[in-house]
Amino acid sequence: MCSERQIPFSPPDISEEEIQQVIRVLKSGWITTGPKTKRFEQKIAEFCRTKKAVCLSSATACLEMTLRILGIGPGDEVITSAYTYTASASVIAHVGAIPVLVDVAKGSYEMDYTQLEHAITERTKAVIPVDLAGIMCDYDRIYDAVYQKKELFHPQNDLQKAFGRVVIIADAAHSFGAARHGMLSGQAADFTCFSFHAVKNLTTAEGGAVTWRGMSGIDYEELYRKYMLLSLHGQDRDAFSKREADAWEYDIISLAYKCNMTDVAAAIGLGQLDRYEEMMSRRKKVIGIYNEGLKDLKVQVLNHFGPAHRSNGHLYLTRLTDKSREYCDIFMRKLAQKGISSNVHYKPLPMHTAYKNMGFRIENYPNAYEMFENEVTLPLNSKMTEDDAYYVAETIKRILKD
Numbered sequence: 307m308c309s310e311r312q313i314p315f316s317p318p319d320i321s322e323e324e325i326q327q328v329i330r331v332l333k334s335g336w337i338t339t340g341p342k343t344k345r346f347e348q349k350i351a352e353f354c355r356t357k358k359a360v361c362l363s364s365a366t367a368c369l370e371m372t373l374r375i376l377g378i379g380p381g382d383e384v385i386t387s388a389y390t391y392t393a394s395a396s397v398i399a400h401v402g403a404i405p406v407l408v409d410v411a412k413g414s415y416e417m418d419y420t421q422l423e424h425a426i427t428e429r430t431k432a433v434i435p436v437d438l439a440g441i442m443c444d445y446d447r448i449y450d451a452v453y454q455k456k457e458l459f460h461p462q463n464d465l466q467k468a469f470g471r472v473v474i475i476a477d478a479a480h481s482f483g484a485a486r487h488g489m490l491s492g493q494a495a496d497f498t499c500f501s502f503h504a505v506k507n508l509t510t511a512e513g514g515a516v517t518w519r520g521m522s523g524i525d526y527e528e529l530y531r532k533y534m535l536l537s538l539h540g541q542d543r544d545a546f547s548k549r550e551a552d553a554w555e556y557d558i559i560s561l562a563y564k565c566n567m568t569d570v571a572a573a574i575g576l577g578q579l580d581r582y583e584e585m586m587s588r589r590k591k592v593i594g595i596y597n598e599g600l601k602d603l604k605v606q607v608l609n610h611f612g613p614a615h616r617s618n619g620h621l622y623l624t625r626l627t628d629k630s631r632e633y634c635d636i637f638m639r640k641l642a643q644k645g646i647s648s649n650v651h652y653k654p655l656p657m658h659t660a661y662k663n664m665g666f667r668i669e670n671y672p673n674a675y676e677m678f679e680n681e682v683t684l685p686l687n688s689k690m691t692e693d694d695a696y697y698v699a700e701t702i703k704r705i706l707k708d
């Protein structure tokens with residue numbers, strides 16, 4: 307059975323604005339990292355009210371390069387949430403450190419902050435909290451936890467010494483534009499890593515950015531230079547700065563990586579940034595319609611807007627009260643028959659083969675399992691009309707009555 311109406315989960319919202327920006331770059335004679343990427347970095351920093359931003363090829367690259375800049379590696383532990391996408395944890399293994407997974411708090415998608423504090427050992431160098439669905443974590447509570455355990459921290463280089471405690475690296479793949487406790491995503495954690503992947507609120511097709519907070523003893527420009535070196539083969543001058551005919555010479559400072567952003571991608575991002583508020587207001591409308599339409603059903607929804615926080619409306623996670631995963635999967639199939647795409651965020655990491663092979667057991671993460679067991683994520687994107695949102699809410703009402 308195929309429905310007339312099709313509501314995709316998260317199609318990219320690309321307008322004539324982005325198309326024209328990309329055409330201009332394609333015709334400009336410079337398509338890889340260059341002036342557009344630098345402009346996009348400036349714009350991201352202005353948006354997040356930080357001094358600087360670095361744009362790279364993905365949030366995964368941003369997380370990994372940040373761990374490398376901090377000199378985190380073999381023998382170190384880095385803590386993240388069990389309830390996330392693999393990228394939050396795999397980067398820890400990529401640098402040779404040990405991923406430590408913490409359960410979420412009961413009934414919450416946020417890491418259990420008390421468990422986080424207990425998980426900090428003499429080997430812990432960083433924590434990667436995950437801003438799930440566009441709602442920022444409670445960074446006040448996370449700073450409390452790392453300061454409580456300050457005595458256990460053993461810095462192994464000057465940058466770690468400047469922090470003098472476990473470093474907070476936000477996995478903000480979902481939270482560009484969100485705010486909590488008066489801080490924008492990008493300003494709260496020591497480092498914040500955004501994703502501009504195709505399904506995100508603001509996209510560059512693939513891409514990411516890092517911002518960081520000012521700290522005494524930490525030089526902003528020096529950090530920026532480190533990201534440049536690490537993301538471009540440790541080469542001391544990028545291709546753009548040596549494009550002049552007689553400026554060929556460069557040095558390789560270290561054997562580094564290759565994860566720079568292209569100007570083609572940055573051009574999409576610049577167009578998206580100009581339309582961000584308009585796209586956000588459309589997401590907000592869908593959230594309002596869903597909240598109203600589902601309020602009398604046995605469906606728990608996330609609170610995207612409260613007195614202390616403002617989400618960016620990235621994902622609309624729901625939980626079907628008292629239902630099993632099996633019921634939810636059938637429910638999702640019925641939605642699909644009505645043309646509505648849905649998803650699950652997330653199957654907790656300890657349920658995946660790679661993490662099982664590392665010794666993680668879901669039995670040790672009962673809260674994460676409970677959240678997963680009846681979770682269904684509804685379509686939420688800026689291409690949806692209000693009519694689409696009413697249709698989704700009505701369809702859910704009907705399915706749950708059956």
Ligand SMILES: Cc1ncc(COP(=O)(O)O)c(C=O)c1O
Nearest residue numbers: 364365366391393394479501503
């Ligand atoms: C929570 C989370 N972290 C990290 C990432 C990785 O982002 P990227 O694809 O930009 O590397 C994703 C991707 O969807 C994600 O959902």
